[in-house]
Amino acid sequence: MRQPEPIIAGTTGEIPEGETLLIPAETTGTVAITVFHAETGTFYALDDECTHGAASLAEGFIEDDVIECPQHSARFCLRNGKVLSLPATVDATTHQVEIDGENILLYAGLPVDEAADAESVGATSLRMCHRLPGERYRAGCPVGPLE
Ligand code: FES
Numbered sequence: 687m688r689q690p691e692p693i694i695a696g697t698t699g700e701i702p703e704g705e706t707l708l709i710p711a712e713t714t715g716t717v718a719i720t721v722f723h724a725e726t727g728t729f730y731a732l733d734d735e736c737t738h739g740a741a742s743l744a745e746g747f748i749e750d751d752v753i754e755c756p757q758h759s760a761r762f763c764l765r766n767g768k769v770l771s772l773p774a775t776v777d778a779t780t781h782q783v784e785i786d787g788e789n790i791l792l793y794a795g796l797p798v799d800e801a802a803d804a805e806s807v808g809a810t811s812l813r814m815c816h817r818l819p820g821e822r823y824r825a826g827c828p829v830g831p832l833e
Pocket residue numbers: 736737738739740741755756757758759760773774
């Protein structure tokens with residue numbers, strides 16, 4: 687795949703840890719993409735629209751390397767976009783992010799590579815933590831309970 691030209695999505699100082707920055711489709715040239723500054727200190731990017739419905743993940747809640755949709759609480763791994771809990775069943779689309787000095791470079795349309803995918807923690811083990819309607823997270827879930 688030909689590497690797209692990066693977009694300067696903003697500066698690291700503009701997005702405090704635990705916050706997001708929505709990059710509109712007019713800027714990305716494709717779809718709206720959200721850049722997340724995870725509580726772990728790492729920056730990630732996913733398609734903004736939740737794969738379950740018309741909700742903006744930019745308005746979701748970050749916990750560690752996980753984003754929770756503000757609409758129905760589906761959770762996605764920020765590292766690789768894997769869906770971690772219902773009601774979403776489709777993974778989110780990832781985009782590569784690079785930090786260059788203070789600039790956040792977004793490679794819209796370039797997914798995280800397979801190596802990063804394999805290194806990510808969470809996807810396999812967190813899949814065991816699917817929260818069913820009315821159920822809290824199961825014992826041993828590395829993310830912990832919702833509240
Ligand atoms: S719209 Fe995101 S979980 Fe339903």
